[in-house]
Amino acid sequence: MEKRIINPWTWQDARSYVQAVEVKNATSTLYVSGQAAVLEDGTSSDADMKTQVAQALANLETVIAKAGFELNNIVRLTVYCTSTEEFWPHFEVFQSWISKNEIKQALTFIEVKSLFETLKIEFEATVVK
Template sequence: MEKRIINPWKWQDERGYAQAVEVKQVNSTLYCAGQAAVLPDGTSSTADMQTQLHIALQNLEQVIHQAGYTCSGIVRLTVYTTSSDTFVNTCFDDYKDWVAKHRVQTALTLTEVKALFETLSIEFEATVVR
């Protein structure tokens, strides 16, 4: 796989995403359902958004790795949250740390929604290539 990041500006680099990602010679593509803070027993977390962010990212990692992919292969990531303000003010630094740790360079969309399933406040939907 050949991956090219398109960033006409520099400001997005500090925010942990790319303006566009071009991928050539892809061997396979994985489309991940939204991964949220659902615990191993199937119950939804009632924790704060920051805690839910960590659980949701762990769940996303588990799906990606079980499928034989790596997080660095994420080319598209959509974040659904019940509060963009809470995400930006309490979770964004943790998200950027996760991006740096896994060398993720992805096109990113942050979307505020009225509600997620049960008590969930954040969900990640990813497209991964190799």
């Protein structure tokens, strides 16, 4: 599989995303449902935003690994968040995870009125191999 990153500018480099990702010769595509801070017993976390971000990313990692895909082959992430104001102080948790896993993804960030129960953030991904 070959990935080509399309970035006509440089400003997005510091924000941990790319404008577009072209994938050639992919043999498989995984569409991951939104992963939130849902605990192993299926209950929703009522933790603070920072804790929920970390748990949601851990859940995303678990699903991708279970499917036999690599995190650095995430090509698209959609983030649903109930409060961007509450999220931004914890952006480094997300950005650190992106950097650590060498992910170059197209990204859309959407503030929503609410998520299920007490959830504050959800990550949806497209992964290729």
